[in-house]
Amino acid sequence: MNALTQSWIEIGTLSDIPVRGARCVHYNELTIAVFRTVDDQVFALEDKCPHRNGPLSQGIIHDGCVTCPLHNWIISLETGEATGADKGRTTVYPVRLEGDRLLLSVDPVKSSKDG
């Protein structure tokens, strides 16, 4: 087995998050939104839209994306990138399911563009 390079924190269970919904995790000053899609995938993004810092956790979740509640930017849950004509990226955090347990890491996923 690979050596564990990520520190995983247990933050709750899958059933704590409504389907097509999100809940927040507070970590010091940082707020991370954890999303659950219609097919029970989970994603974690910093709870800030790259446009004007809108709380993405409050948006409508559809097609692997979340629509920001403030100005309707559509952000990819997987990459954190704005879709369509909008440009910007919010930080993505690793999150995974182990059985029903939700595990989050607070070490951000690097963007492919960060090299």
Place this chain on the structure above:
Amino acid sequence: MNKEKLVVIGNGMAPGRMLEYLLEADPHRYEITIFNAEPRVNYNRLMLSPVLSGEKTYEDIITHDDDWYAVHGITLHKACKVTEIDRDKKTVTAETGVTQAYDRLVIATGSSPFIIPLPGNDLDGVLTYRDLDDVHNMLLAARGGGKAVVIGGGLLGLEAAAGLKAQGMDVTVLHLMPTLMERQLDAAAGYLLEKAFEELGVTVITKANSQEILADNGKVAGIKLDDGTELDASIIVMAVGIRPSSELAKLSGLEVNRGVLVSDDMRTSDPDIFALGECVEHRDQCYGLVAPLYEMAKVISDQLLGKASEYTGSVTATKLKVTGIDLYSAGDFAEADDREEIVLRDGAAGIYKRLVLKDNRIIGAVLYGETADGPWFFDLLKKQTDITQMRETLIFGQAYQGASSVDPSLAVAALPDDAEICGCNGICKGQIVTKIAENGLSTLDEVRAHTKASSSCGTCTGLVEQIMALTLGDDYNPAAVQPMCGCTDLGHDEVRRLIKSRKLKSIPAVMQELEWKTSCGCAKCRPALNYYLVSDWPDEYADDYQSRFINERAHANIQKDGTYSVVPRMWGGQTSADELRAIADVVDKFDIPTVKVTGGQRIDMLGIKKEDLPAVWADLGKVGFVSGHAYAKGLRTVKTCVGTDWCRFGTQDSTGLGVRIEKFMWGSWTPAKVKMAVSGCPRNCAEATCKDVGVVCVDSGFEIHFAGAAGLDIKGTEVLGLVKTEDEALEHIVALVQMYREQGHYLERIYKWAKRIGYDEVRRQILDDADKRKQFYDRFVFSQKFAQHDPWSERASGKEKHEFKPLATVAMEPAQ
């Protein structure tokens, strides 16, 4: 020379298959002993459902009969459960006292059904669905008819339900999740499946959380759900899942997690012991379907013969074995933005197909209604075939590959004049062509009006449009109807009409029957559909909060910094010392930074943290405040002036009428916000003539106004008419708003709706036609029964708790 001793614990399908492989390759290498906890030979467990439904008998599903074991010289201990493995001495010992030595051991103890920890789960009449004994028990119970409840809407639960139904029982399926088989199906296919089961006569209750099994004389009498529902039942079948049976392995000191841990060579942590089947955990996966188990069986057989062979995990496909229901799913059909999907829906035929592609390769497939191509898609998936060349026709299946692509309009052009286009109204192609030419028709609505074609169920709309295109050439502009959003070609009117005419009562139902192009919609269509369903089926539709914009979900208005504002209702703009004191206290207690008087005669508290909302509402609720719905596409305010109570010019009790309207109509959802006002005289201090609906009181009665605007657009109201009494005023206003509720497009204010359908049409239906008015009024009153609940007090007492609390607060650096 003594043969090596192979001992197998368990006699299910996986070890059965393993032995077949082994004996075929080398029939004489091992002396084989099998211990089976069940008192019988090997049978095909997948075929339990046909046995339950009566389509097959036990004899039909036997894989290996007693002869088979004899011929191959295998010792089979039936009804003989192994209780101990001594790894030092290399022996196993059974409950019956038999001890057997081994050189190689295969643990294939399978899995056991998960028993939900409910009070009463040990009562007589609580069954599981796992082996032939369970089937016998169910058949025995079914003999008396009666009622059965199946807990679990997955593969097994549904098969059990269909079987019990076929045996004549009255069956209800309880499923915790919103859609059936949610692990294998997306919401659209889950919806079709639910519909099919209801057609079979099985009642399906989703989002059902069981609380307690009810008893009568020590036997099952029924079940109670956490929402208080009680269902009678003489048997309860638990089919919520399986867990690997790994206790024996664990007792023997083997490494066990969820299941018995094996590496790619299928060996456990003891190299002489293999594990096989549903008791296994391999690369974090436990399998419950037969295909992967057979793949494992092959690897163990190879290993036992000293051949290099590895198991690297499986992609699985599922097929539901219920007569009359065709369902197939395989692979991964989760959405992500590096994936594309191809969706084919045929609402009339009940067909739904969805392929998920990544890098031009199929990674997942869901087929409903027509599954013949399932294995072909699964093959493309497993082989990771590049499908670029056949992409255009891929979804139509294997039969369509290789042929030249077909232009659908050529097919329509080739139809004879007597080909029936509209089945509902019996309209043929020739009739449509003739009417178009005779009457110079150029829009779909005109063609519908003149021919009736596509005016009922609407499924032939595409064909009618193609006929129009062929007949009119460039004069036909199909884009005249603005689609709701990118997920559909239908406009709002069309969707609203079809929701009613086809009795569509859920978002997945709309998306399936109206052939949505995406699997779960978008942020534009979901809130619109949710409103249409709430408005059209007030008693039946379960509001989908996740399809509502955050303000309506949190019952407060989101602000630019992510905090919220709260506006309690002040009926007709009147307040009191107690109310003001409560507001002042709340502002102090929760450190609310801004308090503002609104344009709608109430008080807004801004900058409240989301976590504080339920507590704020609880405090406000103590003096009788309810939500002001300042966030809602619904009734906002009814502004009033002081009228005859105080004003020397007042002609009527404008405050009283305003309060009465507001108390009657609060809580109702509308296509867009609705603001009203009642002025006590034509001086119009309440500014009623720029509202969605306004009343101007005069000596002779009440002048009702509508369709004003004072926002993005500025527009004075239109006059609906003059009525004499308050009661009449209320009836007219309510009927007008109900008409708008039933016809408006989502986010379309009253002034735009009224302009679209014509002010005279509104007057005709509301002012002139007393019957129509009464019907609108009655429908509004009916829907209010389900709408007038204060969302604040509900949430202050705990509803939707998760909405207002963080999932977790992580204070420390994680341990390294």
